[in-house]
Structure formats: C-alpha cells, structure tokens
Amino acid sequence: MGVFLRRKLLRAAVTVAMVLLLAFAGARLSGSPFDMVADGGLAAEDRAALEAEFGLNRPLPVQFAFYVAQLAQGQFGRSIAQRRPVLTIYAEAAPVTLRLAGAALLITVLAGVPLGVAAAVFEGGSIGRMAATLAMLGNAVPHFLMGLLLALLFGLVLGWLPIIGQGGWRNFVLPSFTLAAGLTAAIARFVAAELRAALAADFIRTARAGGIGEARIRFVLALRNALLPALTVVGLHLGGLLAGSLIIENVFAMRGIGQVFIGAVQQRDYPVLQFGVMALALVVVAANMVVDVLYAWADPRIRRAQPR
Amino acid sequence: MVPTRREVMTIAAAAGLSGLGGAAKAAPLELRVGVASHTATLDFQAETSNATAQMLDCLVDTLIEVDTTSATPRYLPALATAWTRISPTVTEFRLREGVRLHDGNIMDAADVAFSLNRVFRPTEPRYRASYGRYFYNFDRVEIVDPLTVRIVTLRPDPLLEALLSCRNAGITSRRQAEAIGLDRAAQMPAGTGPYKVARFTPNAELVVERFDGFWGKPAPLERVRFIRVPEMATRIAALLNQDIDFAVSIPPDQQKLLRGHKSIRLVPTTWPMFFIYVLNMSHKVTADARLRRALNLAIDRKALSRGLWEGQAIPAHAHYFEGFGGHDALHDIDLLPFDPAAARRLLAEAGYRGEEIRLSFQSKYYTYGNLAAQAVAEMWQDVGVKVKLEQLEAFTPDVSQYMTRDWSNPMYFSDMMGAFDPHWSAKSWVTTERWFRPDLFPDYAALYDAVRYGADPAQRLADYRRLITYAETVMAPWILLYQPSEAFAMRADIAWEIPRNVRPYQLPFRAGQIRIG
Numbered sequence: 001m002g003v004f005l006r007r008k009l010l011r012a013a014v015t016v017a018m019v020l021l022l023a024f025a026g027a028r029l030s031g032s033p034f035d036m037v038a039d040g041g042l043a044a045e046d047r048a049a050l051e052a053e054f055g056l057n058r059p060l061p062v063q064f065a066f067y068v069a070q071l072a073q074g075q076f077g078r079s080i081a082q083r084r085p086v087l088t089i090y091a092e093a094a095p096v097t098l099r100l101a102g103a104a105l106l107i108t109v110l111a112g113v114p115l116g117v118a119a120a121v122f123e124g125g126s127i128g129r130m131a132a133t134l135a136m137l138g139n140a141v142p143h144f145l146m147g148l149l150l151a152l153l154f155g156l157v158l159g160w161l162p163i164i165g166q167g168g169w170r171n172f173v174l175p176s177f178t179l180a181a182g183l184t185a186a187i188a189r190f191v192a193a194e195l196r197a198a199l200a201a202d203f204i205r206t207a208r209a210g211g212i213g214e215a216r217i218r219f220v221l222a223l224r225n226a227l228l229p230a231l232t233v234v235g236l237h238l239g240g241l242l243a244g245s246l247i248i249e250n251v252f253a254m255r256g257i258g259q260v261f262i263g264a265v266q267q268r269d270y271p272v273l274q275f276g277v278m279a280l281a282l283v284v285v286a287a288n289m290v291v292d293v294l295y296a297w298a299d300p301r302i303r304r305a306q307p308r
Numbered sequence: 309m310v311p312t313r314r315e316v317m318t319i320a321a322a323a324g325l326s327g328l329g330g331a332a333k334a335a336p337l338e339l340r341v342g343v344a345s346h347t348a349t350l351d352f353q354a355e356t357s358n359a360t361a362q363m364l365d366c367l368v369d370t371l372i373e374v375d376t377t378s379a380t381p382r383y384l385p386a387l388a389t390a391w392t393r394i395s396p397t398v399t400e401f402r403l404r405e406g407v408r409l410h411d412g413n414i415m416d417a418a419d420v421a422f423s424l425n426r427v428f429r430p431t432e433p434r435y436r437a438s439y440g441r442y443f444y445n446f447d448r449v450e451i452v453d454p455l456t457v458r459i460v461t462l463r464p465d466p467l468l469e470a471l472l473s474c475r476n477a478g479i480t481s482r483r484q485a486e487a488i489g490l491d492r493a494a495q496m497p498a499g500t501g502p503y504k505v506a507r508f509t510p511n512a513e514l515v516v517e518r519f520d521g522f523w524g525k526p527a528p529l530e531r532v533r534f535i536r537v538p539e540m541a542t543r544i545a546a547l548l549n550q551d552i553d554f555a556v557s558i559p560p561d562q563q564k565l566l567r568g569h570k571s572i573r574l575v576p577t578t579w580p581m582f583f584i585y586v587l588n589m590s591h592k593v594t595a596d597a598r599l600r601r602a603l604n605l606a607i608d609r610k611a612l613s614r615g616l617w618e619g620q621a622i623p624a625h626a627h628y629f630e631g632f633g634g635h636d637a638l639h640d641i642d643l644l645p646f647d648p649a650a651a652r653r654l655l656a657e658a659g660y661r662g663e664e665i666r667l668s669f670q671s672k673y674y675t676y677g678n679l680a681a682q683a684v685a686e687m688w689q690d691v692g693v694k695v696k697l698e699q700l701e702a703f704t705p706d707v708s709q710y711m712t713r714d715w716s717n718p719m720y721f722s723d724m725m726g727a728f729d730p731h732w733s734a735k736s737w738v739t740t741e742r743w744f745r746p747d748l749f750p751d752y753a754a755l756y757d758a759v760r761y762g763a764d765p766a767q768r769l770a771d772y773r774r775l776i777t778y779a780e781t782v783m784a785p786w787i788l789l790y791q792p793s794e795a796f797a798m799r800a801d802i803a804w805e806i807p808r809n810v811r812p813y814q815l816p817f818r819a820g821q822i823r824i825g
Binding site: 031044045046049050052053079081082083084089092144148151152155156159162163164165250251252253255259260263267269 | 342346348349433434436437440490491492494495509510511512513535536537538539541542545546548549551552701737740741
C-alpha cells in the first residue's frame with residue numbers, strides 16, 4: 001500500500017506541476033493584462049511602466065521561476081486588477097461556490113440514485129421511460145439554458161424563488177438544481193446500467209432460487225453492488241461540478257469562485273488565473289486520489305495490479 | 309436546435325409569463341442596480357472605464373460640478389466655492405470649509421493637492437491613463453493655505469472647468485492613502501460624496517450607503533447596491549422578478565420585451581458616443597487617404613441603424629453628436645453620405661488592386677459589434693474591396709500589424725472636444741502607436757491647436773467645424789459608424805432621467821436626481 005500511495009502522490013504532483021505550467025503559459029499567450037486598461041488600450045510607455053510594476057517585463061522563464069519560488073514560500077501573489085492578495089480574493093468567494101457545489105452534490109446523490117433505480121427496475125414501463133428521458137434531458141441541455149429555463153419557470157412564472165443573489169438558502173435553489181442537472185443525469189444513467197448488470201448476475205439468480213423476496217433482491221442485494229461504482233463517478237465528476245459553477249454563477253449573478261475566475265480571464269489577471277487553475281487541478285487530483293485509494297483499500301486486486 | 313438566450317426570453321414574454329410572479333421587494337429607499345460590468349477597484353483617479361464611471365458619482369466630488377440638467381454645460385461650485393484665473397495659466401480655488409471625508413477627516417488643500425498632483429504628474433503607472441486622457445495640460449497644484457489652492461496649467465486651458473469636473477478629478481483623503489496605502493484605499497476610498505462605501509466585492513458588488521456627514525443635500529437613498537448581472541436575459545428576468553430595481557444596458561431589441569409591463573419604466577437614450585473603426589495610417593495597405601475615404605463612403609449607416617438598432621442609433625455625419633447642445637450648430641455638416649460610386653472612384657484613384665483589407669474587431673466588447681463588422685464587410689465587398697473579417701478576443705500589444713480595429717469615442721466631458729481630444733490627442737495610443745499620423749498633414753496641428761486652446765467659444769466652434777471637416781475629408785483616420793442606443797429599465801415608481809453633460813454610463817443618484825415612490 002505504501003508503494004501504491006507514493007506512486008499516486010508522485011503522479012499527482014507531476015499533474016499539478018504540468019497544469020501550473022500550462023496555466024502560466026496559456027494566460028500569457030492571450031496577451032497582456034494592460035491591453036484591457038481603458039477601452040482603447042494604453043500608450044506603449046504606459047504599458048511598459050505597468051508591466052515593470054508587476055514584473056511582467058522579465059523573460060518568461062524568469063517570471064515562472066520567480067512564481068514557483070513564491071509558491072514554495074506560501075506566497076500566492078497579488079491580483080493585477082484588484083491589487084490585493086490572491087488568497088484573500090478566493091477566500092472571500094469560496095464559501096458561495098462550496099455551498100453551491102455542496103448543495104448540487106447532495107441533489108445529485110438524492111435524485112440521481114432513485115432516478116437510476118427507477119430507470120432500471122421499471123425498464124420498459126412508463127416510469128422507467130420517464131426516468132430515462134429525464135436523465136437524457138439533464139445530460140443534453142446546456143447549463144446556461146437550463147438555468148434560464150428554471151429562472152423563468154420558478155422565478156417569473158411561479159414567483160417562488162429569487163433569480164439572482166446569494167442572501168439566503170432560497171437563492172441557492174435554482175443554481176444548485178441547474179448545476180446538479182448534468183451530474184444527476186450521469187449518475188442516474190450509470191446507476192441504471194450497473195443495476196441492470198447486477199440484476200442479471202449469477203448471484204441474483206441464486207438469491208432468487210433461494211427464495212429471497214424480489215424487493216430485497218432489487219433494493220438491497222443488487223443496488224449495493226451498483227452503488228460503489230456510482231460513488232466513484234461522483235468523485236470523478238467533482239471537478240466538473242466546480243467547472244460548471246463558473247457558468248452557473250455567471251447566469252445567476254453569484255459572487256463565487258466562478259465569477260472570480262471569469263473576471264480574471266476577462267482582465268487577464270495572471271496571478272488570479274494561475275491560482276484558480278492550480279486550485280481546481282488540486283481538487284480534481286485529490287478527489288481522484290481519494291477514490292483510487294479507497295478502491296485499492298476495498299479491493300486488493302487493484303493494489304496488486306499496480307506495476308512495480 | 310437549441311434556442312438562444314434571447315429566444316428564450318422572447319418566448320417567455322410572448323407567452324405573457326413574465327408578469328405573473330414576484331419575490332419580495334427591496335427595503336424602502338434601497339436601490340438595487342443590475343449592471344452589466346463591474347470594477348476591480350474604486351480608485352477615483354486610476355479607473356477610467358465605463359464600468360467604474362457608473363458608480364463613482366455616488367462616492368466622489370470634484371472642485372467644480374457640471375449641471376446635469378442644463379442643455380449646455382454650466383459649471384457650479386462644489387468642493388471649491390469660487391475660482392478665479394489670476395494669470396492665463398494659474399487658477400486659484402477657494403475650498404469649501406468643513407467638508408468631511410468618508411474617513412472622518414476634514415478635507416483641506418493637502419487632500420486636493422494629493423488627489424490631483426498624482427494625475428497631473430503621474431509617477432505611479434496606474435494614473436497614466438487619466439493623465440493621457442484628461443490632464444496632460446495640467447502641471448501642478450500649489451497649496452496657498454489650508455483652504456486655497458492654485459492649479460497651474462502648461463498652456464492656458466479653456467477646458468479647465470470641463471476637465472476638473474470629471475470624476476477622475478475627484479478628491480480623496482490623503483491621510484487615508486498614506487495610512488493604509490494606495491492599494492487598500494482603492495478598495496474603500498474615502499471621498500466626500502453623498503454615499504460612502506459600505507461593502508465592496510471587486511468585479512461583483514458594491515454597496516454604498518448614505519453618508520451623514522455629506523456637505524450638500526443629503527442623499528435621497530439609504531443604500532444603493534450595484535450588482536454585476538452580466539447576462540442580459542438574467543438582468544431582465546431579475547428586474548421583472550423584482551430581484552433588482554434598476555437595470556442598465558438594454559438594447560433596442562430587448563426593450564420590446566419590457567414595454568408591455570406596467571411595472572417597468574424604460575428610459576432610452578442615444579449616447580454621445582461613436583462606435584468606430586480606427587484605420588491604421590502607417591500600414592501600407594491603409595496608408596492612402598483616398599482608400600480610407602472610400603471605405604467610409606461605401607458604408608450605408610442608415611441601413612446599419614435600421615438593421616441592428618431598430619433605427620434608434622444615430623448614423624454619424626462627422627465627429628459631432630446629435631443630442632449634445634454644444635454641437636447643435638454643426639448639424640448641417642454631412643460628410644459621410646452613402647455613396648458607392650464615389651467610393652469606387654476613389655479606390656481607382658488610389659490604385660487599389662484588390663489587396664486584402666482585414667477588418668479586425670473584438671468579438672464581444674461592443675454591443676452588436678460582430679454584426680456591424682459583418683455588414684460593413686459586405687458593403688465594402690459591394691464596391692470591390694477584398695475583405696477578411698478578423699474576430700479577436702482582444703488585440704495583442706503589437707498593434708502595428710492590424711489595419712483596422714473597433715473602438716468607441718464617448719464624450720468624456722462636456723465640450724465640443726469632449727470626445728475628440730481624449731481619443732485623438734498626441735497622448736492617445738492612436739498617436740503614440742502611429743495609427744493616427746497628424747505629422748503627415750501639415751495643416752492639422754494649427755487647426756487642432758486653435759480648437760483645443762482657443763479662448764473665444766464662437767471662434768472655437770468655427771475652428772472645430774474646420775477641424776472635423778479636414779479630418780474627415782483629407783485625413784480619414786477613422787470610420788465613424790453611429791451613436792448607439794440603449795435603455796435603462798427600472799421599476800415604474802422610480803423617477804430618474806439620463807444626466808446631461810457628463811460622460812455616458814454615469815449613474816447619478818444624488819438629491820434631486822432620483823425619487824422612489
């Protein structure tokens with residue numbers, strides 16, 4: 001297990017380092033942050049003065065080495081646009097995104113699993129078809145469109161919920177459901193497929209032959225076998241959930257990490273952008289690692305299958 | 309096919325859905341403003357964008373104010389109670405006594421000198437944009453006594469009042485900046501305006517609240533929240549749902565959706581601002597003035613207004629604005645007729661042999677900018693120009709490679725030169741990057757000088773007529789398309805009008821400028 005863990009950690013470190021390098025280079029390929037100052041750009045000498053203030057006049061390798069050295073000391077840089085620490089900016093925005101993603105995750109599990117079970121257990125019937133259709137819709141409709149449709153229906157038509165803001169739990173309902181839609185559909189489809197496979201497995205036939213009731217077979221024996229892989233999918237989609245919040249926060253005008261990130265892209269705010277990409281990569285890598293480790297812990301065959 | 313966001317809104321409105329619901333209203337005397345874009349800092353002197361201009365008026369005062377209701381500019385005492393020109397280049401200002409800053413200090417001459425000297429002689433790079441746009445002819449502020457300052461200009465400046473009434477000449481607390489540094493002060497600036505910052509989340513939300521120590525009439529609202537709602541469909545839906553009370557930047561095609569709602573009031577405006585293309589006079593393909601003039605004459609501006617703006621945009625006739633009193637006497641000038649035959653003739657005279665002209669523009673920066681570029685490209689092709697559309701996320705620093713770029717020329721201050729000078733002066737990027745080449749036209753400098761520094765208003769107006777005629781017909785450095793139109797939408801019980809004599813997008817919510825209920 002120790003070798004397995006070390007190998008995973010090394011891979012994770014390499015992945016994060018590569019993402020950091022790509023974020024660093026990608027941000028700079030899009031141009032200078034000072035192209036965005038004033039609507040017509042700046043005179044060359046003014047741009048040069050601003051670039052010097054933020055060290056952007058140095059060669060790229062020097063800039064990167066300096067940035068990495070700063071990171072090593074726990075210095076995450078200062079926003080070029082806002083002129084305040086990057087960490088402060090993300091710390092202010094994180095609670096909104098975490099609440100949003102957390103609520104979406106809860107919805108995903110609470111809605112996705114029953115939907116998948118319904119699609120598998122009632123396959124061919126009207127309930128099964130409805131569940132499958134809902135799952136397909138959740139997958140197919142883009143986030144921004146889903147958000148607007150929900151806002152129109154539950155905001156304007158029914159008047160039940162606010163459309164923008166983040167003042168209370170009601171503000172989180174529409175964005176959370178919008179964000180959860182895609183992943184819920186994916187989980188539902190996955191659970192349905194796994195459950196169908198489990199229901200056709202030998203041990204279920206044996207259980208039936210042994211006289212165990214159909215309800216217990218479906219909702220305990222088969223479902224238990226179908227759920228473990230489904231939880232893996234949830235872990236793997238955590239990054240997608242955070243990425244989806246970029247769009248959702250924009251549609252519902254929420255002040256989370258998504259808005260920070262989009263603002264940083266628009267303003268080419270390199271330090272904010274780099275930290276955001278790195279943090280997202282860390283979350284995804286960490287989630288994947290946790291899933292891998294849990295799996296290896298649960299199934300010794302995976303540990304042993306790792307090349308030495 | 310997946311419907312677009314606009315179509316979704318249209319469907320909803322057509323079905324009559326949007327008037328049915330409604331969440332809780334805002335607390336009395338709180339105004340929630342949905343803005344399309346927000347700001348990263350609130351530094352009065354450093355921030356020059358339209359996005360910041362929306363909010364600064366609540367927070368900041370200047371030595372001189374411009375009357376926002378008069379047809380032509382009228383300058384009023386503000387933080388200065390009186391001012392006198394004691395020599396052609398020196399003006400003495402008597403400061404208002406007992407004006408309290410938002411940090412609790414009393415404003416004095418040191419605050420004025422601190423605020424203005426940093427844009428008159430910028431040592432900090434962040435203040436260079438303001439300097440280049442407004443203050444390049446200002447030399448320094450001298451303190452005479454705690455309530456008297458003298459402002460010295462390099463040359464006698466007829467625009468002194470106009471420039472000093474801009475928000476970028478706002479007065480802020482020297483002691484606050486020295487105590488906490490420029491960066492922190494830019495997040496929570498201490499001005500003297502009727503509202504002070506209560507909470508600021510950069511790029512997302514600004515909450516200002518009534519400042520009880522304000523020197524003038526108290527603010528009519530207890531609190532104003534400027535909330536970034538970037539999606540137009542969401543902005544409209546949030547207004548109808550009463551999540552916000554006031555929404556900016558509603559283009560004509562969206563105004564139709566709101567007109568039928570009794571609970572909503574629309575205040576449309578056609579801005580003193582041109583949507584333009586700058587032509588690179590240093591690029592070999594666009595170096596010939598006849599070719600540039602031909603590109604201008606090939607464009608049917610009325611068709612653009614009809615097709616994109618439902619006829620509400622005003623086609624350009626020369627570099628003057630309809631709706632701005634200072635340009636009323638110029639309305640007989642029409643130098644931009646749609647004349648394809650003349651365009652073809654000029655192209656032939658210029659020896660144009662089918663070289664590709666790249667029409668470069670930013671993909672999302674200007675409303676309908678991408679549609680306008682496509683239409684203009686078609687019109688150019690109709691007179692025999694080979695065009696390549698180049699849609700960019702943003703322009704790269706090396707601008708010499710481009711032949712054209714989209715831009716806007718808003719009127720930043722209330723003067724006949726209010727749009728011309730900030731964009732086309734020797735300090736503007738177009739000149740320093742050599743897109744605009746006045747050096748190639750010997751007559752230009754004298755014409756420009758006469759308008760920029762002329763003292764007699766009537767003579768200045770006559771000279772401005774000559775300047776814009778010369779620029780349009782002889783130099784052709786630009787393609788002026790139209791003055792865009794949009795609307796503010798608000799709750800029907802809000803009485804608010806577009807301010808006059810200030811730059812577009814400024815949102816004044818002071819005493820006498822807004823009433824709710």
